[in-house]
Amino acid sequence: MTEETLTDDLLGLLRSVDTPTVCNAIxxxxxxxxxxxxxxxxxxHSKPGDPAVVGFARTARISxxxxxxxxxxxxxxxxMEYFRAMARGAAPSVAVIEDxxxxxCIAGWWGEVHVAVHKGLGLKGAVTNGVMRDLDVIDEGFPILAGSIGPSHGYVHVVDLGTEANIMGMRVAQGELVHADRHGAIVIPDDVILHLQDAIETVVKSEAIVLGPARAPGFDIDTLEDVWAKFEAART
Known part of the structure; x- marks a missing residue:
């Protein structure tokens, strides 16, 4: 996947919807x-109210x-080569770091200093199975999705760069498109990207078949039976 494939319109849409919606749309x-x-x-999640993180993975492993x-x-x-690698590649980018x-894990790689540095290098957020810290003082506008929260950096060091990362069972290769929010993270397959906008719109419309009536006065089991049949016909 390339920067050209991820249009501004699609990027804006992906940032506006949650990760479960994108998962359904895939x-x-x-x-x-x-x-x-x-x-x-x-x-x-470091900032649960923040918009979703969307970006091409810049991968590394630490210990x-x-x-x-x-x-x-x-x-x-x-x-230092890690920082150079984080600064390269397609934009927008997200750091995907396996501990x-x-x-x-005890190493708080994601704290005040590294958030400021990665944000300054242009990355949009981070996904890790490791530790984050400094939650009250890290910069705004750089969400982190982490496996745990802790106080220490331990003996933290970079093990390797650009290799496949395993984040809580999700395997991510360098350059793959990632979507993440407080629900978790997903890898968006290359072969669906051109169809994703239509698919997201389909998900929203099909869910509205049930959500509208369910939230309206007078909703009952008879109404549910009617709208659920239409919902089943519309969804994947």
């Missing part, structure tokens, strides 16, 4: 149920439970 675009490229379990075995100059050089210590 199944509409694919014409079947069973889409499974999403995170598992309950994750923590912090134990000191690195490599020389200090190697670790420092790799960290290889999961589920025993």
């Amino acid at each position: 199944e509409v675009a694919q014409g079947k149920r069973g889409f499974n490229r999403f995170t598992r379990g309950t994750m923590h 912090g439970l134990a000191p690195p075995s490599e020389a200090g100059d190697v670790i420092r050089a790799r960290r 290889v210590d999961y589920p025993n």
Whole structure:
């Protein structure tokens, strides 16, 4: 997928809807149920009211439970190369960082300093199975979806760059399009992107078949039976 494929109109639409809606829309675009490229379990969101994070993945893996075995100059050089990698690539971008210590992560990679740095480099947010911290002082406009919250940075260091990341069961390759909010994160397959706007509109319209009557005065089981049959016919 390229920047040209993600039009401004589609980007705006994706940012305006929640991740479950996009998840449903992918199944509409694919014409079947069973889409499974999403995170598992309950994750923590740094700013639950923020719009969805949408961007091309900039991937890396970190560790912090134990000191690195490599020389200090190697670790420092790799960290700077990490920042260079985060600054490159298609826009908009989102950092997708796997902590290889999961589920025993202690390293708060996402805190006040790294949020400011990544935001300054142009990234739109972060998704990680690891730790975030400094929640009261991190910059606005850079949502983080994390596996846990904690106080320490541990022995945090970058393990590798640009490799596939596993975030709570969701595997993400460098450059894939990610959508995330407080519900979790998904990878949007390349082959649905051209159909996604129509699919989102279909999801919204089909749900309205039930939601309108259900929220109206006089709703009862007879009304439900009628509208549910229409809903079943309209949805994937």
